[in-house]
Amino acid sequence: MQGIAALQxxxxxxxxxxxxxxxxxxRRMRSQAGRTALARLVGTARAIPTLRLIGLAELLVAAxxxxxxxxxxxxxxxAALSTGFLAYLAYSSLxxxxxxxxxxxxxxxxxxxxxxxxAGLLLAMSVTAISARPFHxxxxxxxxxxxxxxxxxxxxxxxDRHWLIPLRRLSVRLxxxxxxxxxxxxxxxxxxxxxxxxxxYCTASARLTSDVQDVWDEDGxxxxxxAAGHRTAVFAIPLSGDDPxxxxxxxxxxxxxx
Amino acid sequence: MTSRRxxxxxxxxAGGAGxxxxxxxxxxxxxxxxxxxxxxxxxxxxxxxxxEGRIRSIKGNTLLVLGSNMVFxxxxxxxxxxxxxxxxxxxxxxxxxxxLYARGVRMPDGVLAAESVWLNIVNIKGHIRNITSDKxxxxxxxxxxxxxxxxxxxxxxxxxxxxxADLSSLRVSQHVQxxxxxxxxxxxxxxxxxxxxx
Numbered sequence: 072m073q074g075i076a077a078l079q080x081x082x083x084x085x086x087x088x089x090x091x092x093x094x095x096x097x098r099r100m101r102s103q104a105g106r107t108a109l110a111r112l113v114g115t116a117r118a119i120p121t122l123r124l125i126g127l128a129e130l131l132v133a134a135x136x137x138x139x140x141x142x143x144x145x146x147x148x149x150a151a152l153s154t155g156f157l158a159y160l161a162y163s164s165l166x167x168x169x170x171x172x173x174x175x176x177x178x179x180x181x182x183x184x185x186x187x188x189x190a191g192l193l194l195a196m197s198v199t200a201i202s203a204r205p206f207h208x209x210x211x212x213x214x215x216x217x218x219x220x221x222x223x224x225x226x227x228x229x230x231d232r233h234w235l236i237p238l239r240r241l242s243v244r245l246x247x248x249x250x251x252x253x254x255x256x257x258x259x260x261x262x263x264x265x266x267x268x269x270x271x272y273c274t275a276s277a278r279l280t281s282d283v284q285d286v287w288d289e290d291g292x293x294x295x296x297x298a299a300g301h302r303t304a305v306f307a308i309p310l311s312g313d314d315p316x317x318x319x320x321x322x323x324x325x326x327x328x329x
Numbered sequence: 330m331t332s333r334r335x336x337x338x339x340x341x342x343a344g345g346a347g348x349x350x351x352x353x354x355x356x357x358x359x360x361x362x363x364x365x366x367x368x369x370x371x372x373x374x375x376x377x378x379x380x381e382g383r384i385r386s387i388k389g390n391t392l393l394v395l396g397s398n399m400v401f402x403x404x405x406x407x408x409x410x411x412x413x414x415x416x417x418x419x420x421x422x423x424x425x426x427x428x429l430y431a432r433g434v435r436m437p438d439g440v441l442a443a444e445s446v447w448l449n450i451v452n453i454k455g456h457i458r459n460i461t462s463d464k465x466x467x468x469x470x471x472x473x474x475x476x477x478x479x480x481x482x483x484x485x486x487x488x489x490x491x492x493x494a495d496l497s498s499l500r501v502s503q504h505v506q507x508x509x510x511x512x513x514x515x516x517x518x519x520x521x522x523x524x525x526x527x
Contacts, residue, residue, distance in 0.1 A: 169470055181471035232502070239459050239501040248462045249478060249497045257494075259416055260484040260522050264492035281444040282411040287334055296337055298409050298444055305337040313491035321341040 078212050079200035080136035082219045083149050083193065087133035090175050094126030100173070107173030108163030108182065122173065128152065136200070146201030153194035160186050175229045189226035192219075259286060262293045262308045269318035275304050278322070377435040380404060383513075384427045390420070391440070394429060403440045404431050414448040415482060415510040415519050423448060426513045449511040451518055457501055465499065465520070467507065475517045476507055483520040488527055499525060 093100055100122070104110060110118040132152050135145050156174070163172055164182045172182045174189075196219065224230055243249075263283070266272050281298035288294075291311060297304045299322060307319045370376045382396035392404040406412070406420050410433075414422050423429075423446070430450060433443035455469035465476040484492040485499065499505065506524040511517075 180468075183471065236502045243460045243501060246462075247497060248460050248464075249499065251495045251497060252480060254481065254494070256481050258482055258484050258492070260482065261492040261494065264484070264486060264522075281409065282413055282447070283417045284409060284411045285334070286417055289334075289338060292342075294334065294338055294341070298411070303337065305341045307338075307341045319341050321337075323337060323340045 073202075073204055074207070074209065074212050075215065076199050076201075076203045077141075077206040078216050079196045080141070080145060080149075080203055081206065082216050082223075083196055083200060084133040084136040085220065086193070086223050087129040087136075087149075087152075091126040091129040091133065093175055094122050094129070104173060106170060108159075108167040108170040109173050111167040111170060112159070112162060139205070141203050141205055143201050143203075146197055146199070146203060149197035149200060150194060153190060153197045156190040157187070157194060160190055175227055180228045183228070185226045185228055189223060192222060192226065257293070257310050259283075259293075261313075262295070262310070265313050265315050266295065266306055266308050266318055269306075269308075269315035271306060271318045271320035272315075275299065275306075275320050275322065278302075279304055378433060378441070380431045380441050381429065384423060384425050384429060386425055387423060392423060392429070392431075392446075394431075402431075404429075404433070404446070405436075405440050405442050406446060407442065410443045411445045412448065413446070413450060415479065415521055418448075424513075428511060428513065449513060450508070451511045452506065452508050453518070454504070454506045457499060457503055457505060460499065460501060465505075465507075465523070467505070473516065475515075476509065476523075477517060477519050479519050483523070485523045485525060487525045492522065496523060499523065503527075 104118040104122050105115045107118065109121060113121045129152065132145075132148050136149060160172060160182050163170060169181050171180055172186055174186065278299040279297045280300055283295050284298060284303075285296045286293065288310065291309065293308045293310050295306045295308065297306075301324075303323045305321050305323060309317050380394060380396065380402040382394040382400075382402060384392050385395050385401075386393045390406050392406065394402045394404055396402060406423070410420075412418050412420060412423065414427075427448045428450075429446055429448050431441060431443045431446045433441050433445070435441055453467065453469050453474060455467040455474065457465055458468040458473065459466040463478045463480075465478070467474040467476050478496055481494075483496060484494055485496045486492045487498065504526060507518065507520055508522045508524070509518040509520045512519065
């Protein structure tokens, strides 16, 4: 337990340094600061200076955690920072539910459970770090540190494009979840797309007063009828091929219902 | 129904009786496109010939619909009314709870005689978060919408290419626009068309 507590300052410090570097030195972060929930909290004009201040605070806390001597107030400072993150996340999910948090670089996802889990994990690690003594590395502890770092990274939607999206793309490529079953049926929507692009439809569309009333297939042709005021517009769309110029139309006096 | 279909078929293919306008090119001519006059609606006022809302009850051929602005509409569906629910459907497919958009003619008694009714139709944009068996997980402003691929119905339109029943070229994280039918009371949608920019 003592070893675990002693390990925490280093994991927290590494994470905070990364967060601070992104806030202080990436241009894209600054250009999109106005779209984060922070802009809502402090005003768009003050978003960038506030972001820099938070970055500096993170860097400061990371420095005291990283550098000797070890003392309880260092963990307390990290815990205070983590509590601040949690409070900010709670604010942004209530006040600006569609904005991103701007915690670690830019992304367009609003605050969700992963952001809370990440800040919660950071808080738990910080509280543990309060009782830290000087660190003596061992393999299990280093593995634990690595696992914690991976958990923090895994909970960061900012990094999804580096691992989650390629992983899902690979899975889709292997499993082919949308593979087409062999079928000779032409979906109605496919015929309607040909219809909408056809000169026949373009000239008749201003007269149409309804959507598709009736549709049926006969002899390789799909017929679709529409109301056109007191008349009926009927289109003939070839089922094979997708040349819109082959679509024909006729405007017919509405037949008496049979 | 069959005799009516035969009459319409002969009209469009062979130029049968009752035809008002049709040409060998298959179009009505430019004057036809501009010949019809569209109804004038004062800017800023509601269109009296349009209604939207959710079906509260169905009596005979009349739908009682509560609009999102808390105004009730009586919508009458007749033989010539087109109904859409992921495609053309019969009146029996309309269910209480369905959302709808309706267009028609407002009668003096306030009833909207519908020419077209679209049930549960939605048009949403978003990013594909994930693809699982016959489902697209769409990220729409941070909220997940589960979009079901309906075999024989759903098509994909890639850029200007013709519509295809093959949706397998859709990719995780790409932007799409989905036209489909909402499953009332859920965050799920049946796909009619997926529009992909590439």
